[in-house]
Amino acid sequence: MHVLVDLCVVPLGVGLSVSKEVAACERILQEAGLTTRLHAHGTNIEGDWDAVFAAIKRCHEVLHAQGVPRISSTLRVGTRTDRRQTLDDKVRSVEEKLSTSAAPPPGPRD
Amino acid sequence: MHVLVDLCVVPLGVGLSVSKEVAACERILQEAGLTTRLHAHGTNIEGDWDAVFAAIKRCHEVLHAQGVPRISSTLRVGTRTDRRQTLDDKVRSVEEKLSTSAAPPPGPRD
């Protein structure tokens, strides 16, 4: 089962900066061969369900092994059977509609 | 690895009522032997990481098999190494602080 996930990992008990832990997770996801797109509130991930969730489990395990005592992650998980869709497909689909609607309406305007 | 998850499953393409699909997931989680607490925006789940995520995968698989073409789930995932905590522990901990703060302050009040 193909899945698109958006993962946001929040480590607790390590102070206010969390970018070191987020970077560690990003590396784990990439080493797992998954397609990822980092953004300011998490990471888009694309892949097979089992591979994606094995990597997310590994993020929690590795952070705990590095001394993070508590982790609170949030995930958005999307699956569909009507068609195959990539991360880039989703963004492109919205951007196409944005560019269309921004164009001037057809026909004379005055 | 013990995990506390909050799962909210949103099926798309099945109309406006989603309670049938939510009930199907609830049954899957319970048949998996997991501790669950249903609420108005999802279900709290407690158990071993692999058992919990196998059941969540099964929710997506079963709903798709029942004809749901698209599913958008959101999860909150909590793990910690400092101590073992149950779903009921978490609620009790907040309720204790609420009852304490609502109590009259100690000492003479007049």
Added chain:
Amino acid sequence: MHVLVDLCVVPLGVGLSVSKEVAACERILQEAGLTTRLHAHGTNIEGDWDAVFAAIKRCHEVLHAQGVPRISSTLRVGTRTDRRQTLDDKVRSVEEKLSTSAAPPPGPRD
């Protein structure tokens, strides 16, 4: 606009226990006259959009004023125009389907 929200507040920089901060938010929501249902991963809230979001803003403001340097909240926000629905309606709707499906099928069984 009526809204059903599920709010989970995660304070950072205050150690591993977050129940004090969660209890403070719960009091703010209740003092705002909102209907709330506490669960292990957050709080269901029901009310008018402006009142609900004013109270959520106040949660962030009050926690910061109490010395919490960073807050990461997650919200699920539901609105609908087809019918009015309460928090309890949503839970009841799922529970009815669970009890129905658990019952033996009608008619002779042997």
Added chain:
Amino acid sequence: MHVLVDLCVVPLGVGLSVSKEVAACERILQEAGLTTRLHAHGTNIEGDWDAVFAAIKRCHEVLHAQGVPRISSTLRVGTRTDRRQTLDDKVRSVEEKLSTSAAPPPGPRD
């Protein structure tokens, strides 16, 4: 109060494609003068709390006015008092750590 939000709007009752509604929200956020970064599972938003949440409310109102009967949104909401941080700061901070860790270790390599 400055806030960084990640918003994912899921319209129900409009079929399987939701990009038209997501594009409508993107336009509302941009017309409100907010900084936004679209990704495959939502939109990062940066701005003043009141301006950001007024625009999010308007997303729900406009979609309902356009005929969407039910909307389920998820938000990640971040505020902090220790320092001012932009959306781009957050991504840059993680990317710096990723590039550092990817560099070859110091010392002779043969």
